[in-house]
Amino acid sequence: MAMETTAQTTEPLDESDQKQLLRMVHELVKDQIDPLVERPEKPASLTQTLAAIDAFTELGILSGDDDRGLGLWDSPEDAVSRSLSLDILRESARSSPSIAHLLHVRALAHACDAAASQAQGVSTFSCDRTSPTGGRALGKSLTDTPLTGSETQAIAQAWGPPNDDNRLLSLDIESRDYIWYPTWTVAEGWQLNRSQRESFYNQTAQKFHGFDELRPELHRAKNQASSEHSTDAHLGTEHAIAIIGLYNLGLLAISAGAAERALRQAQAYAHVRTQGGAPIEQHDAVAQLLEQARQAIASANTALPAVNSIADHEQRLVEIWRARAYLQPALSRVGSNSMQAFGGIGYMRDMGAEKVLRDLNTLRQLGGSPSELTLRCAGFTKPAKESR
Amino acid sequence: MKHNPSGLTGFPEYSHQLSARNVAQGLPAPMRAVLGNGGLDQRDLWERETQTLSRPLANLRRRARDFAERELAPHALALDALEHWPVGEQPRELEQLLVKAGTAGWLSDLLTKPLGSGNPLLASQPLTMPAALKVEEFARVCGGQMLLLSANMLGQAPLVLSASPSIIKRRLLPGLRSCLRGEPYLFAFAITEPHAGSDVEDGHGASLSKPRLVANRVPGGWILNGSKVFISGGDVARGFVVFAALEGEGYESWTGFFLESGTPGFRAVRTELKMGMRASGAAELEFIDVFVPDADVVGKVRGGWSLNRQTLNLSRIPVGAMAVGFAQAACDIAINYAKSTMFAGKPLIHEQHVQLTLADAITTTSTIRAHMWAAASRWQVRQSTAAMVKFGATDAAMGVIEQCMDLLGPNALMHENRLEKVWRDCRLTQIFEGTNQINRLAVIEDLQHQFLD
Numbered sequence: 139m140a141m142e143t144t145a146q147t148t149e150p151l152d153e154s155d156q157k158q159l160l161r162m163v164h165e166l167v168k169d170q171i172d173p174l175v176e177r178p179e180k181p182a183s184l185t186q187t188l189a190a191i192d193a194f195t196e197l198g199i200l201s202g203d204d205d206r207g208l209g210l211w212d213s214p215e216d217a218v219s220r221s222l223s224l225d226i227l228r229e230s231a232r233s234s235p236s237i238a239h240l241l242h243v244r245a246l247a248h249a250c251d252a253a254a255s256q257a258q259g260v261s262t263f264s265c266d267r268t269s270p271t272g273g274r275a276l277g278k279s280l281t282d283t284p285l286t287g288s289e290t291q292a293i294a295q296a297w298g299p300p301n302d303d304n305r306l307l308s309l310d311i312e313s314r315d316y317i318w319y320p321t322w323t324v325a326e327g328w329q330l331n332r333s334q335r336e337s338f339y340n341q342t343a344q345k346f347h348g349f350d351e352l353r354p355e356l357h358r359a360k361n362q363a364s365s366e367h368s369t370d371a372h373l374g375t376e377h378a379i380a381i382i383g384l385y386n387l388g389l390l391a392i393s394a395g396a397a398e399r400a401l402r403q404a405q406a407y408a409h410v411r412t413q414g415g416a417p418i419e420q421h422d423a424v425a426q427l428l429e430q431a432r433q434a435i436a437s438a439n440t441a442l443p444a445v446n447s448i449a450d451h452e453q454r455l456v457e458i459w460r461a462r463a464y465l466q467p468a469l470s471r472v473g474s475n476s477m478q479a480f481g482g483i484g485y486m487r488d489m490g491a492e493k494v495l496r497d498l499n500t501l502r503q504l505g506g507s508p509s510e511l512t513l514r515c516a517g518f519t520k521p522a523k524e525s526r
Numbered sequence: 527m528k529h530n531p532s533g534l535t536g537f538p539e540y541s542h543q544l545s546a547r548n549v550a551q552g553l554p555a556p557m558r559a560v561l562g563n564g565g566l567d568q569r570d571l572w573e574r575e576t577q578t579l580s581r582p583l584a585n586l587r588r589r590a591r592d593f594a595e596r597e598l599a600p601h602a603l604a605l606d607a608l609e610h611w612p613v614g615e616q617p618r619e620l621e622q623l624l625v626k627a628g629t630a631g632w633l634s635d636l637l638t639k640p641l642g643s644g645n646p647l648l649a650s651q652p653l654t655m656p657a658a659l660k661v662e663e664f665a666r667v668c669g670g671q672m673l674l675l676s677a678n679m680l681g682q683a684p685l686v687l688s689a690s691p692s693i694i695k696r697r698l699l700p701g702l703r704s705c706l707r708g709e710p711y712l713f714a715f716a717i718t719e720p721h722a723g724s725d726v727e728d729g730h731g732a733s734l735s736k737p738r739l740v741a742n743r744v745p746g747g748w749i750l751n752g753s754k755v756f757i758s759g760g761d762v763a764r765g766f767v768v769f770a771a772l773e774g775e776g777y778e779s780w781t782g783f784f785l786e787s788g789t790p791g792f793r794a795v796r797t798e799l800k801m802g803m804r805a806s807g808a809a810e811l812e813f814i815d816v817f818v819p820d821a822d823v824v825g826k827v828r829g830g831w832s833l834n835r836q837t838l839n840l841s842r843i844p845v846g847a848m849a850v851g852f853a854q855a856a857c858d859i860a861i862n863y864a865k866s867t868m869f870a871g872k873p874l875i876h877e878q879h880v881q882l883t884l885a886d887a888i889t890t891t892s893t894i895r896a897h898m899w900a901a902a903s904r905w906q907v908r909q910s911t912a913a914m915v916k917f918g919a920t921d922a923a924m925g926v927i928e929q930c931m932d933l934l935g936p937n938a939l940m941h942e943n944r945l946e947k948v949w950r951d952c953r954l955t956q957i958f959e960g961t962n963q964i965n966r967l968a969v970i971e972d973l974q975h976q977f978l979d
Contacts, residue, residue: 148904164898175851179799227577227889229937266648266935266936267935267936268935268936268937268940269869269935269937270867270869270935271866271876271935273877276568276662276872288870288871289870291870291871292869292870295868295869296869303867304869307936343609343940343941344941344942345607345940345941345942346939346940346941347938347939347940347941347946347950348939353529354939395662411721413762423961423963423964423966423974425961467928470928475951477953478956478957478961478962478963481957481961482718482755482756482957484957485801485802485953485954485957486798486799486801486808487799487801488799492801492953495953496801496950499931499939499946500939500947501941502932503931503935503936503938504930506935506937507931507932507933507934507935507938508932509879509929510932510935511885513879
């Protein structure tokens, strides 16, 4: 099952080119993003953040229309290219998880635009709703097993046009012309839709748990009747499943990078802060916290390539849900352990430890919370395909 | 799973003979009289737990919930979302809260009447039990405002524990009366020193650390120089109990000193921008040649370490109570969400996985409350008892809150839904009054005689 894209202009990079590109990304992150997060208690301005994003576009990480192939999610059907995208996201998240997430959703939107041959306007991507998203019924919808009436009702309610009770949550920094988002209907099953932002009532969330640099917005359709809901482009079920899978893969990569940032900060502090005549890193109480953090990060970094290598879209989606259900709480705990190693000073916003933790908590809830993902996987009872 | 219109899906209807509600009906009348009516008792869990308390404690619990919902709840979210305010520019809502809390007796109830405002019928109760009940109810509604009110109690504790009639009469009682008159006089407890937070929370660290606030002997008193950090309520308090080491000595020389805001050379320099509990300031205190007369030494000279430890033994139980309140808040929010959110044509609470989550959350909350109450109702509070309650309850409460957040999904991230604030507020309870790692070791330190042959 291969996802068709209409704009593949470049062969996948060889290993040496990939390393070179990642070095460039590393430098770009150091030059452009690190300065934005130097003062964790004071989020960067919109202008500063946009300038950093522009630098990513110039390097080709966020592709323009003519140079697809080098950047994030430019060749989503290719495992090597996906792996490179995951590395880029993780590298960006080591500096700023929220900006990494911004790159992620913009790149996914661009991949959708390219697949649908939509060149008009700029778009973002959202895969999150503010109400229950289907649980076991959702997992079952990916199999050939017919849904019951209540399961159909559950998924249709959760993934129909965004409405008052179930709004679409987007996380960008500015208004985009279009939003890509998944829907499910009895007739069409899973689809990706592109709607004009103006076809929604849009409300900026006044305050949000994490991602301080971004502007969370809630959207509900002006016309909520599913048959009349205003959309201007669609991608079919295979695209939808593939893109939802990429979204979740990216979330895990960003979470791993964010956790690495949290651990790095805590390790540096534990090395210099002394208590009882020794650096606190030498006390079991702290060493244990930091080692638990390393274990979680290592597990995530092991899971990512394993899941990424699965060719079948549905199986890959379920496996990434499975991995995230297990690993997101562990990665949140990395943030928590790291903050704990700081003691009281970690609770203060200017240290940055609490900010990474809030970002990790935010990532934990996006794309399906661990308990929701567990249910979805439980609903996916189809035997695993020989797909690796 | 069949939807049951007169009960939750998956369970027998109330009228069914197999219903849990009717289990007691099958027993002989005398046994029903002994065991109660089982499921027929339709009061909620909170009320049934309240009924297990003595009448004065039950009344206190109800009054605390009423005050919290009336006075703290309306401003909780707005105060949390405010920009950081500098020392001396407290929001008007908090000024008014302090006046109302003061006149209602919530700032002076560590002692019972006629010394304080506590119910005289509670005079036979350990100080910790009424405090724990109050703190839990306040925390359930707003962590920041709760801490503002509770830090005051922490500041009063060493004055009471000093058992010095002079200190209590001259330094504590006038403040309590001022609060009752509607002129808030808050107390603060200042132990934490820069870059040494945990050092003053356990004996081993303290024995190897260099104190940052130092007292020099002068005729008629002491001169204090140095600083303290992260002092809850230190920006608005008028009376302070601070601990300083004697010049050239270590923490074993720690001595408690009382001083008032406005004392020359003493000031709150700044407050921290915190993750949560934002309605309460964490202040940095500066001491430049601050004179404290001998009469304002709290307890004995060099007796500060004991006073500090005993204060922590008392205060760590209310920290456990805070965690119980936060866990209860998370349960309440999750239950409301599950009742009001429709899923496949019926409220979400009919889903079995939601019921399982809520059962876990409610049970854990009830368990840590029972543990906390058991410890709070003892006169003799050991270090191990207090530390167990503190780290046990706070770690468990965070688990409850995270479970509830997972239930709400992205909805949990919205400030307006309050759950993410509960999470941020509760997270501090794993850190202050000794990190939970320090508290774990405090249990072993206290019990070590059992582990040595």
